[in-house]
Amino acid sequence: MDNGPLGDLAENRTLQGKHMISFDEAFRIVLENTGQTAAEDIALGDCLGRVLAADVASDMDMPPHDLSAMDGFACRQADLDAGLTEIETIPAGYMPQKAVAGGRCSRIMTGAVVPKGADIVVMFEHTEARDGLVYVVKKSGRTNIRRKAEDARAGDMVLAAGTVLRPVEIAVLASVGCDPATVYAMPRVGVVATGDELIEPRQKPTAAKIRNSNSYQLCAQIQRAGCIPKYFGIAKDTPEAIDVILAAAIEQCDVVIFSGGVSVGDYDFVPQILSDNGIDIKFAKVKIKPGRPTVFGTKGNKYFFGLPGNPVSTFVLFEVLVRPFLVKLMGADYRPARIRGRLAKDVIKRKADRSEFRPVKLEADGAVNFFAYHGSAHIHAYTHANGIVQIPAGVGKLNAGSDVEVTLI
Template sequence: SKQVKVGIISTGDELTEPENKPGMSKIRNSNGYQLRAQVEAMGAKAAYYGIAKDTYDDTYEKVTKALTENDVIMLSGGVSVGEFDFVPEVLKKAGITILFDSVAVTPGKPTTFGKSENKFCFGLPGNPVSSFVQFELLAKPFLYGMMGYDFKAPEIKLPAAKDFSRKRTERKAFIPVHIVKGEVKRVEYHGSAHIHALSSADGLISFPIGVNTIKKGELIDVRQI
């Protein structure tokens, strides 16, 4: 198998590293460490480049350094539509051709992917559940492929303990769940910023596009995490 090197960059002036006490309008950077753990759990090599400030120059400097030193780079934050979300512009200047900049999946719609000759880049959303889920769905199979493995996500088919429902159906939706006594139960989950939902989840289930209800007793695929 090939050793794959992954450079990880968090973005945003609102972030502070976990060892710091967040001041006003600051939040702790969880994605940088979450992504590093996900990469290293696969047997790939991760390098963390810190938090890029909300300036074009600092983001460009970190992106170009990470591209030089790694096979793949991953950024979290800066890819949704917003005043300071200029990451796509930085990536283009760094020589990366963006192949897509959104996916029909929730959480994680603004996920971005690009390439430059033999280097690749994932731009993941800033919300922690979004970045975790999109890593599992897209980055993990891609990295395993680079390493020479044919990855298939571990799934088991189990009955729903209760009805699952959602309102909007235009995107495929993944939600965290418990497995209790052979049945699938919803964990308390308040959306893509709710990182604690992942800590108590056993897996993810998906609602296909156009589906708003999974009935009690219906067999559903649980993607183990």
């Protein structure tokens, strides 16, 4: 009997030859097989969200001098009970021209260098002028002086490799003259949809056709993770079509993600095509809901994921498996935003044999509400969710009032 386009592939499914592993094991395998992208120098203004690839040391003492923390008068603490003669004004950005001796003071602005001899800055509001002299009328007990090198000394490490650059870290880099900064390159991530039933969103579905939403969802998730998505379009359900797109994606990308074509159906060719191209399949089935048919493989410094074609499965597997991988690929530690909350109602799993990830709404008062969920195609449930809760394998019920950990999405 002629199998048509299936050929011998139907008899040699890589997917069928791989045993099912737990989610924890899949997570471990993914992270253990993650390398890092190359380092590159990037202008400081373009570094938001990037990951430092090298330690950064201060090139100078910070601050480089004793600086005034207030607008006021720089003087000696020993002279606070006497009238003081003002000898100069010191703006920020200018060096003092005179030392402060007994009975003298200098008008000084915030951020200006404290003159020699002064050991305190009395804020203007705590002084008054009488008969051409300055008098201190209130003593706060503070010196209001930022001491030289109190933040860092020249040569001190101020940021470590692996630091994700937020605005505050970018300010630190600027303060030590680190421009450009050495960061890990943003991974280029290829996205491939598979399925004869798929059409692009701008097209009107005819009978048996559906719009391709997964690819656009994945591209958005990839961008949100700090990577560069490249969409390769829809591959028809033939080994030849998948092979052609795979070749192009391998050439142009660090990571390739397939959506669909990874299960055990007659037209699910992705795992075998990956294997035929020399990709080492690390696993092809994960004991997880949604997303059991999930594939991960490597070839040199290239990485490959095959995610189920159902929208929720694609979304969840990216968030809990692919995103941590991409974060590590960029040289950072994966630290998702997690908040503990209390279950508003009992939650019962149909089967307790695998980990299950469910959409939830974490309320302002800490209550956690699970959504009505109709399976792995029910992406609309996630439009109302702001988090995911994992129900571990072996747990069949979570009681109302119990604490749960919510991963924010």
